[in-house]
Amino acid sequence: DDTNNGTVPTPLINYLDTQYYGEISIGSPAQMFNVVFDTGSANLWVPSQSCSPFSTACFTHNRYDASRSRTHVENGTGFSIQYASGNVRGFLSEDVVVVGGIPVVQVFAEATSLSAMPFIFAKFDGVLGMGYPNVAIDGITPVFDRIMSQHVLKEEVFSVYYSRDPKHSPGGELVLGGTDPNYYTGSFNYMETRETGKWEVTMKGVSVGMEMMFCAEGCTAVIDTGSSYITGPASSVSMLMKTIGAQLDESGYKVNCDTVKKLPSVTFHLGGQEYSLSQEDYILWQSQIEGDVCTVTFRGLDVPPPTGPIWILGANFIARYYTEFDRRNNRIGFATAV
Numbered sequence: 001d002d003t004n005n006g007t008v009p010t011p012l013i014n015y016l017d018t019q020y021y022g023e024i025s026i027g028s029p030a031q032m033f034n035v036v037f038d039t040g041s042a043n044l045w046v047p048s049q050s051c052s053p054f055s056t057a058c059f060t061h062n063r064y065d066a067s068r069s070r071t072h073v074e075n076g077t078g079f080s081i082q083y084a085s086g087n088v089r090g091f092l093s094e095d096v097v098v099v100g101g102i103p104v105v106q107v108f109a110e111a112t113s114l115s116a117m118p119f120i121f122a123k124f125d126g127v128l129g130m131g132y133p134n135v136a137i138d139g140i141t142p143v144f145d146r147i148m149s150q151h152v153l154k155e156e157v158f159s160v161y162y163s164r165d166p167k168h169s170p171g172g173e174l175v176l177g178g179t180d181p182n183y184y185t186g187s188f189n190y191m192e193t194r195e196t197g198k199w200e201v202t203m204k205g206v207s208v209g210m211e212m213m214f215c216a217e218g219c220t221a222v223i224d225t226g227s228s229y230i231t232g233p234a235s236s237v238s239m240l241m242k243t244i245g246a247q248l249d250e251s252g253y254k255v256n257c258d259t260v261k262k263l264p265s266v267t268f269h270l271g272g273q274e275y276s277l278s279q280e281d282y283i284l285w286q287s288q289i290e291g292d293v294c295t296v297t298f299r300g301l302d303v304p305p306p307t308g309p310i311w312i313l314g315a316n317f318i319a320r321y322y323t324e325f326d327r328r329n330n331r332i333g334f335a336t337a338v
């Protein structure tokens with residue numbers, strides 16, 4: 001139902017509360033891809049049919065085959081993107097991309113090499129950056145900007161719902177052009193994005209329980225729909241983990257599941273409001289053969305200046321707070337997720 005005049009909500013799949021992705025098509029006839037709708041980047045890339053057979057991560061995902069698309073336009077410019085977690089290299093192509101029922105002619109990257117870490121663990125094929133144009137590599141106009149210039153959206157916004165429990169269906173939802181009242185209660189609280197043209201805001205502090213522990217003098221928070229966890233400066237996160245009695249092992253911070261119910265809430269002071277995460281919001285409780293494992297969904301990540309130091313609020317935050325990204329007013333709105 002295109003209730004948002006021209007767009008249909010895109011249902012997302014929730015993989016273990018750590019990866020959320022939805023389907024887009026590229027080319028004619030349509031080639032389907034699962035992509036992360038990522039406010040932390042601004043380019044679209046998918047694996048390429050011409051990726052090297054040695055790139056395992058490429059070979060285990062859907063790949064775009066230019067020769068099978070009658071609307072493909074050659075480009076060939078080199079492309080490479082570096083994430084903290086891995087990198088992607090390839091070349092540019094142009095073709096018709098359909099997102100939420102809206103077709104756009106889009107320049108995107110065909111990935112010919114994907115770092116095994118982390119992409120062999122990716123359930124998604126590629127990434128569709130929902131960031132601002134000024135962070136787009138090669139100066140490519142991002143998908144959402146191409147959609148806005150078609151003037152089909154009721155409002156120049158998009159909204160994201162992430163379910164908290166993989167058993168819920170849908171695992172999440174992306175709405176282009178509005179919000180979906182089925183997935184939030186109460187009203188939105190808005191805050192201006194910083195002038196840098198990124199989905200980031202000024203945070204006024206991070207409290208643990210009743211005590212303000214970090215960022216008391218103010219810091220930057222990036223709202224990143226493409227990150228699983230919350231990251232903060234390594235020193236701050238390690239202090240936070242010590243406070244809650246978490247131990248760091250090779251796959252992140254863990255706590256004894258017996259202590260979970262007594263853990264303090266962690267509160268992010270944003271835009272004059274306090275956004276608290278309780279233990280069930282920030283603990284990933286996994287029942288495994290050798291017993292229950294309770295992972296803390298915080299990671300230390302030192303982003304070098306001038307971008308950093310920053311906190312990144314990812315999927316575990318968005319699952320609790322339904323998020324509206326407003327390009328018209330350069331602001332982000334949070335409402336309590338259902």
Ligand SMILES: CCN(C(=O)c1cnc(C)nc1NCc1ccco1)[C@H]1CCCNC1
Pocket residue numbers: 018019020021036038039040041083084085118119121122123127224225226227228229314315
């Ligand atoms: C997509 C690349 N990202 C990941 O953090 C990432 C890496 N590797 C795997 C396997 N998954 C990732 N994210 C899963 C996910 C989906 C939705 C929420 O989290 C980040 C890189 C920085 C910009 N923002 C996105």
